[in-house]
Every structure is written in structure tokens, then in C-alpha cells.
Amino acid sequence: MPMLICKVLIMRTSDFLVFFFSLALLLSLITGCSSTDAITQDPQSVSQTASLTLAETPTAGLTRQNTQVQVHQGNAPQTAPPYDWIDPNTTPPDGVFYELYDTQARGANSQGSYLIYQPPSYRIDTNRRYPVIYWLHGGFGYQADGGRIALLPFAAAMAAGKMPETIIVAPQALPSGWYVNSKDGARPVEDVLIKDLIPHIDATYRTIADAKARGIEGMSMGGYGALHLGLKYPTVFGVISAVAPAIHKSITDEPDIRTTDTFFGDQAYFESNSPWGIVENSSAAILATPPTIRILGGSNDISLRPVLIEFDQYLTSLNINHTWIEVQGAGHDYTEIYANSTTDPYLFWKTVFDDALATHQ
Numbered sequence: 001m002p003m004l005i006c007k008v009l010i011m012r013t014s015d016f017l018v019f020f021f022s023l024a025l026l027l028s029l030i031t032g033c034s035s036t037d038a039i040t041q042d043p044q045s046v047s048q049t050a051s052l053t054l055a056e057t058p059t060a061g062l063t064r065q066n067t068q069v070q071v072h073q074g075n076a077p078q079t080a081p082p083y084d085w086i087d088p089n090t091t092p093p094d095g096v097f098y099e100l101y102d103t104q105a106r107g108a109n110s111q112g113s114y115l116i117y118q119p120p121s122y123r124i125d126t127n128r129r130y131p132v133i134y135w136l137h138g139g140f141g142y143q144a145d146g147g148r149i150a151l152l153p154f155a156a157a158m159a160a161g162k163m164p165e166t167i168i169v170a171p172q173a174l175p176s177g178w179y180v181n182s183k184d185g186a187r188p189v190e191d192v193l194i195k196d197l198i199p200h201i202d203a204t205y206r207t208i209a210d211a212k213a214r215g216i217e218g219m220s221m222g223g224y225g226a227l228h229l230g231l232k233y234p235t236v237f238g239v240i241s242a243v244a245p246a247i248h249k250s251i252t253d254e255p256d257i258r259t260t261d262t263f264f265g266d267q268a269y270f271e272s273n274s275p276w277g278i279v280e281n282s283s284a285a286i287l288a289t290p291p292t293i294r295i296l297g298g299s300n301d302i303s304l305r306p307v308l309i310e311f312d313q314y315l316t317s318l319n320i321n322h323t324w325i326e327v328q329g330a331g332h333d334y335t336e337i338y339a340n341s342t343t344d345p346y347l348f349w350k351t352v353f354d355d356a357l358a359t360h361q
Contacts, residue, residue, distance in 0.1 A: 084142070084172065084174075084175075085103065085106070085110070085111065085112045085113070085172060085174070085192075086100065086111060086112060086113040086172060087113045087142050087143045087144055087172040089142065089144045092115050092144075092147050093147050093148065093151070093152055095117060095152070095155060096115050096116065096117050096147050096151055096152070097115065097116050097117075097118070098113065098114075098115055099113065099114055099115075099116055100112070100113050101113075101114065101196060101197060101200040102196065102200070103192045103196045104195070104196055105188050105191035105192045105195050105196050106188060106192060112171065112172055112192060112196070112197070113143060113171075113172045114143060114169055114170060114171040114172060114197065115143050115144070115146060115147045115151060115169070115170040116167065116168070116169050116170075116201075116205070117151045117152075117154065117155055117167065117168040117169075118130075118167055118205070119155075119158055119165035119166065119167070120165075121165055122165075122167070122206070126206075128206065129206045129207060129208045129360055130165060130166055130167045130205075130206060130207060130208060130213075131164065131166045131167070131207075131208050131213035131214065131215070131353045131356055131357065132166065132167045132168075132169060132201060132205075132207050132208070132213065132214050132215070133154070133166055133167075133168050133169070133215040133216070133217055133239075133349070134169050134170075134171065134193075134197075134198075134214075134215070134216045134217070134237075135150045135151065135154075135168060135169065135170045135217050135218065135222070136170075136171070136173065136179060136216065136217070136218030136219070136221075136222030136223075136225040136226055137170065137173065137218070137219070137221075137222050138218070138219045138220035138221045138222050138223075138246075138334075139175065139176055139220055139221035139246070139258055140175045140176065140258075141175065141221075141222070142172060142175070143170045143171060143172040143173075145170075146170025147170055149219075149334050149335055150168070150170065150217075150219075150334070151168050151170060153335075153338070154166070154168050154346070155168075157346035157349075162344060162346040162347055162350065163346045163347065163348075163349040163350045163353075164349070164350055164353050164354075164357055166349065166353070167201075167205060167207060169197075169201055171193060171197055173189050173193070173225070174187055174189055176221070176257070176258045176259065176261060176262060177189040177261075177262055178221060178224060178225065178228070178259075178262050178263075178273070179193065179218075179221075179222070179224065179225025179226075179228055179229055180225075180228060180262060180273040182261060182262045182263075182264075183262065183263060183264045183266055183269050184264065187261070187262065190228075190229065193229065194229070194233060194236065198214075198236065208356055208357075208360045210238070210356055210359075210360065211234070211235055211236055211237060211238035211289075211291070212238040212239075212352075212353075212355060212356040212359075213238070213353060213356035213357070213360065214236065214237055214238060214239070215237065215238070215239035215240070215241065215349065215352065215353075216229060216230050216237045216239070216240055216241070217240075217241035217242070217243065218242065218243065218245070219243045219244060219334040220243075220244050220245070220246050220332065220334075221246050221258075222243075223242035223243050223244055223245025223246065223247075223295075224242075224245045224246045224247055224274075224275065226240055226241065226242045226245065227240060227242045227245055227247065227275035227278075227295075228273060228274070228275055228278060230242075230291055230293070231275055231278045231279060231282065231286055231291070232278050232282065234285065234286055234288075234289040234290065234291045235289050237291055238291050238292065238352075238356075239291060239292045239349075239352045239353075240291050240292065240293045240294065241294045241296070241348065242293075242294070242295045242296070243296045243297075243334055243337055243338075244296065244297050244298060244301055244304055244308075244332050244333075244334070244337060245275070245295065245297075245304075245308070246304065247274060247275050247276065247304075247307060247308070247311060248304075248307055249271075249274070249276060249307065250267065250270075251263055251265065251266075251267050251270040253303075275311070276311070276314070279314065279315065279318065279320065283318050283320065286320055287318075287319065287320065290320070290321055292352050293315070293320070293321070293322035293323065294322070294323045294325070294348055295308060295311070295312065295322065295323070295324045295325070296325050296327060296337050296338075296341070296345070297324075297325075297326055297327065297330075297337070298326075298327050298329075298330030298331045298332060298333065298336065298337050298340075299326050299327065299328045299329060299330065300329065300330060300331040301330070301331055301332045303332070304332065305326070308324070308326075309324075309326075311324075312324035325341065325343075327340045327341050327342075328340065328342075
């Protein structure tokens with residue numbers, strides 16, 4: 001040992017630095033290879049990361065606070081965002097308002113938040129009433145995502161005359177709540193939206209309180225929610241627009257971190273709440289009061305494309321009228337799907353709301 005110490009002490013400084021940096025370079029290469037291997041060996045993890053890219057991209061004037069999303073490659077654990085019923089980001093984009101409402105379905109003295117866009121004429125023509133679109137954010141997302149990727153583009157479409165002036169509401173739902181009531185009853189997202197939010201919006205703003213003038217749209221998990229709520233409550237929502245809805249048939253097709261706190265690993269509960277199960281069990285009610293249904297998906301959405309095609313065929317087999325649009329060149333990305341659509345997706349809202357506006361204006 002004394003001899004080894006002596007050898008180290010008498011090493012020239014330059015030799016020691018060369019040895020140190022060579023060792024650091026070797027460790028860096030080893031670490032980089034490990035990360036690359038994890039990505040290569042687990043394509044599902046790459047897909048999951050890609051699906052979060054849009055929701056996690058910060059925008060000027062619209063930043064997320066207190067988010068705890070950690071998505072790791074391979075089989076490493078993920079950390080879900082906190083279960084906020086109130087979005088901690090209280091700064092909405094220009095022209096959009098941040099509001100709170102009572103959530104009696106959760107119990108006394110509880111509240112939730114939402115963003116709302118009111119068209120320019122809302123504060124001028126005080127006798128006019130407006131149709132409403134409820135926009136549902138995706139998994140591990142917040143209402144702020146709706147403000148960034150949906151509300152402002154909708155406003156631009158209205159300004160361009162592509163769709164009628166409409167109130168847009170982006171509610172804060174739980175990051176992995178799937179817009180259903182959790183099996184344990186602790187997170188009644190569905191009841192909060194149906195029993196608390198919609199009555200609050202109709203009582204607070206000059207809406208056309210008619211299913212034909214009330215639409216629901218969502219992206220990914222929000223698309224699942226749009227189909228779940230729209231098909232389950234066809235007398236509440238007369239228009240459904242599901243964008244890349246995450247409607248897998250098996251609970252194992254989604255990572256546990258996204259489903260456990262809602263479905264608790266119960267495939268039967270998962271099936272009964274899924275759009276598949278609702279259509280199977282309630283097709284007569286849907287046919288009796290048929291909503292207008294539009295489903296959009298990207299041709300490059302490798303995970304969801306097969307199940308969306310199958311769902312289209314299933315609805316057709318039950319004579320449930322709907323429109324399925326596969327957008328070429330688009331992936332699991334709301335903005336990309338809307339931008340790449342061969343027909344302007346905003347014109348859809350003009351078509352579906354025309355009758356309601358004619359009746360109520």
C-alpha cells in the first residue's frame with residue numbers, strides 16, 4: 001500500500017489529467033449506450049413520451065406550475081402529476097378567463113377550475129345566447145393545455161368565419177381520471193362535470209342550454225372522455241368530437257400509472273366505462289337520441305390506429321351514425337391532426353350548430 005501511494009504521488013500532473021478525462025469519457029459512453037438501449041428495446045415507452053410532448057411544451061404566458069410528470073424510458077417507474085382539481089396555473093392566455101366553481105359531487109366546500117373563452121360579441125350583444133363546446137385535456141394534462149392548443153385556435157376559426165361564435169370551456173380534470181368516476185368513489189370526475197360544471201356554466205353564462213347546442217371534444221384521454229360522456233349522456237351532449245381517443249379494449253394496453261387510481265386493475269370496470277362498453281350496453285338509447293359523432297385519428301398513430309378502425313366498424317355494425325376520419329401523415333398530436341385534415345375541421349362545428357342557432361336566435 002505505501003508503494004502504491006508513492007506511485008500515485010509521483011505521477012506527472014499531465015499523466016493524471018489524461019487518465020482522469022479518459023475515464024470520464026469511458027463512463028459517459030457507457031451511460032449513453034444504456035439510455036439508447038432502453039429506448040430501442042422499449043418502443044412503447046417512446047410512444048408514451050411522444051404522446052406527452054405536446055402537453056408538456058411550455059408557451060409564452062402559459063406555463064405550468066407544480067407539475068410532477070416524470071416519464072422514464074424502459075421499465076423505470078413514472079411519477080404522475082398531483083391530483084389537482086384546481087389548476088395551479090392561474091394565468092390564462094389573452095382573451096381566456098380562469099374561473100372556479102363549486103364541486104358538490106365531491107362534497108361541501110370543494111371547488112374545481114376551468115378556462116372559458118367568450119366570443120367578442122358576448123359582452124356587446126347582451127341578449128344573445130351561444131352554443132358551448134367542452135374541451136377535455138389528455139392524460140397527465142391540465143386545463144392549460146386546452147387553452148394553448150384548442151381555445152385560441154377555435155377563437156381564430158371564429159374570427160375567420162369558419163364556425164359560429166361559441167363559448168369554449170376547458171375544465172380541469174384529473175391527470176389520469178379518464179373522465180369517469182373512480183371505482184373507489186374518491187375521484188368522481190364524471191359526476192363533477194355532469195352534475196356540477198354543466199349546470200354552473202348554463203346558470204352563469206348565456207348559453208343555449210340544449211343538447212344540440214352543446215358539444216364535447218377531447219384529445220387522447222380527453223377523446224376517450226368525450227366518447228364516454230357523450231355516448232352515456234346523449235340528451236346532454238348532442239355533438240361529440242373525439243380526437244385520437246385512447247379507447248384501448250384492455251386495461252393492460254395502458255401503463256398502470258395511468259389507470260390504477262381510476263380502475264384499480266379491474267378489467268370489468270374498465271370495460272363498462274369504456275366507449276366500447278357504453279355502446280354495447282346503451283345502443284338503444286344512443287339510437288333513440290343520436291348525437292352527431294366525429295372521430296379523428298392520425299395514420300401514423302401506430303398504437304391507436306387499429307383500435308379506432310375497429311371502433312368505426314363496430315359503430316357501423318350497430319347502425320350508429322358517425323364520421324371516422326383518418327388524417328394522413330398525422331401522429332398522436334391534436335394540432336397536427338387538425339392541420340393535416342383534408343377538410344377544414346372547424347367547419348364541422350358550423351354544420352352541427354346551424355340548426356340550434358336557427359331555433360334559438
